[in-house]
Amino acid sequence: MKKIGFLSFGHWTPHPESGTRSGGDMLHQAIDLSQAVEDVGGDGAYFRVHHFARQMGSPFPLLAAIGAKTSRIEIGTGVIDMRYENPMYMVEDAGSADLISDGRLQLGISRGSPEQVVDGWKYFGYSSADDDPTGAEMARRKTELLLQLLEGQGFAEPNPRPMFPNPPGLLRLEPHAEGLRERIWWGAGSNATAKWAAQQGMNLMSSTLKDDEDGQAFHVQQAEQIRLFREEWAQHEWDFEPRVSVSRSIVAITDERDRRYFVGGGEHEDQIGYIDQHTRAIFGRSYADVPERLVEDLRRDEAIAEADTLLITIPSQLGVDYNTHLIESILTEVAPALGWR
Template structure:
């Protein structure tokens, strides 16, 4: 059994053929899509965060709105770039969104990916150490503080003459949401960061990109990364079982729309490239085929077999109706045959 949700980058463009021509279109359609996917039996609505781009950038208002409009579906991110975040304010935002959704927030965070601008986090008022050029160390330090604050222990000395009465002792950030600390995920691009996630007591989120560390096919490397995460997790006593998600581009070809959009295109083999001057990465293949072919191809994906959650990347600019159809086709024609349902 696996949870199946969608992952949207929230693309929008004013092009006349785009189904999302403005940021407002993207946000409102994201709410509609989450409701539709809940109605057809899907399990999650997740959003990627990119700054300085015509994509999703400030997730918490959207997550709170979806939480208020739905009752069952998980809502989350995949992922928030911690270099840009104030951990204290983020705890308040996340706590609010989680309470509105009644405990359905699944928050994916990470160092982030290559950016639209040079050192974008500096425009947000943050700086990194001289030996931390890409901000990775800063992101981890912010994450450790974020996790500590989510535990809800008091740390701030109360004012002896407060505007409102205080409870006894040191004060914590409010609103606090019990259980949210166990629903934080780390987006790991390398084996070492997957191990670090287990050391910190975070769930693992592995996407369609990974550092090419062995030269093996993408799904084999990703499966190995998941096993390393679980091996490290077993060394600690976090008090809950971890979850692991993988992202995939999967299209079941069931009608003429699917054929027009996806037959003859896409990357049906892994791709290898460089995400910066020194980092060689492998990008996982896309899957687009008739259901019977798709089932056999997905059955051979070792990382999917190791995961409990699959996030289907969607072409958000094709609109709510088509993306609902795309997820429903997977739930109906593919998932049962693979034992995901």
Template structure:
């Protein structure tokens, strides 16, 4: 059995052929898609976070609203860029959203991906040093503080004359959601950051992009990353078994509409390039074909085989009904033959 979820980048554009022409459209349709996915038996609804873009940005109002409208499906992010975050406020928002969802949040966090603007986190009031020009160290420091706060231990000195009575001892941030600490995922771009995630007690989230560290096919490198994470995990220390997820673009062609949109398109080979001046990256291929062909192709993807959770990217601008159809096609025509269901 493998958990299967969708990952939406939440694009919107004021174009007549887009089903999401405004931020309002994409927010409401994201909630509707989570509901539709739950009805189909999909395990997770995950949303990307991008700032300064016509995409989903502030995740917690969306996660809380989706949590109130659904009852079973996991709700998560993939990923929140920690360079932009205040860990104190984030803990309060996350705790509230998780309580509304009855403990179904799965929060993917990371240093983030290439941005729409130069050093965007600085506009949010955060700075970097000469030793940390990309903000990577700051993102890790904020993550360590976030994890500490999620433990729920008191740390703040109470006012001797409070407006309302305090419980004894130092105070923690409220509301506290028990168990959320074990549902934090780190989006790792390299083997070393995957090991760092294990050392800090986070689950592993690996996307369709990672550092090209060996020159091997993407799925082989990603499978090695998953093994590096698992080897570094200390169950006795953290008290739970970790989860691992990988993301893929998978389209099962089962209708004439699918053929019009996707047949003959997509990247059927891995792509390699530079994402900044010093980082050579590899971007995993897409899988777009008839179900029987897809099944044979996916059998050989080592990373999908090694992960317990598969997140399938969806073309959200095609609307809720069509994206529900795409997910149903995978669940019905592909997943059973591969032992995912």
């Protein structure tokens, strides 16, 4: 059994052929799509965060709204760039969204990827050390603080003359969401960062790209990354079982709309590129085919086999109805044949 959800980048553009022409369209459609995917049996609604772009920016208002409109589906991020975040404020926002959803928040965080502007976190008031030009260490320090705060232990000295009565002892951030600490995921782009996630007691979130570390096919490298994560996890005494998600672009071609949009398109082989002009990365292929051939292709994907959660990246500008159809086709035409349902 696998949990199957969608991952949206929240693209929108004022182009007349776009089904999502404004930020408002994007947000309302994200809520509607989450409700629709829950109705057809999907398991998760996840959103990528990119600043300075016509995409999802601040995720917590949207996550809270989805949590209030749904009852079962997991809601999450994949991922939030920690270089831009204030961990204190983030704990309060995340706690509120989690409580509104009755404990369904799955919070994916990471150092992030190359962004729309140079050193964008500096515009948010943050700076990195001279020996940390990409902000990677800054992101890790913020993550460690976030995890500590989510434990819910008091740390702040109370005012002896407070406006409102305080409980005894040091104070913590409120509202506290019990159990959220175990639902934090790290978006790992390498084997080393996957092992670091295990050391910190975070679940593993692996996307459609990673550092090209041995020249093998993407899915083979990603499966090895997952195994290394689990081996490292076993060396520590965390009191919960970790989860692992992978994301894929998958389309089951079942009707004329699918053929119009996807036959002859997409990348059917892995691609090699560079991140930050110096890190060689491998990008996983996309899948688009009739269900019978799609099942055979996906059966050979070693990383999907290793993961317990599969996030399907969606073309958000094609609208709620089409994306619901896309997810439902995978749930009904593909997942049962692979033993995922």
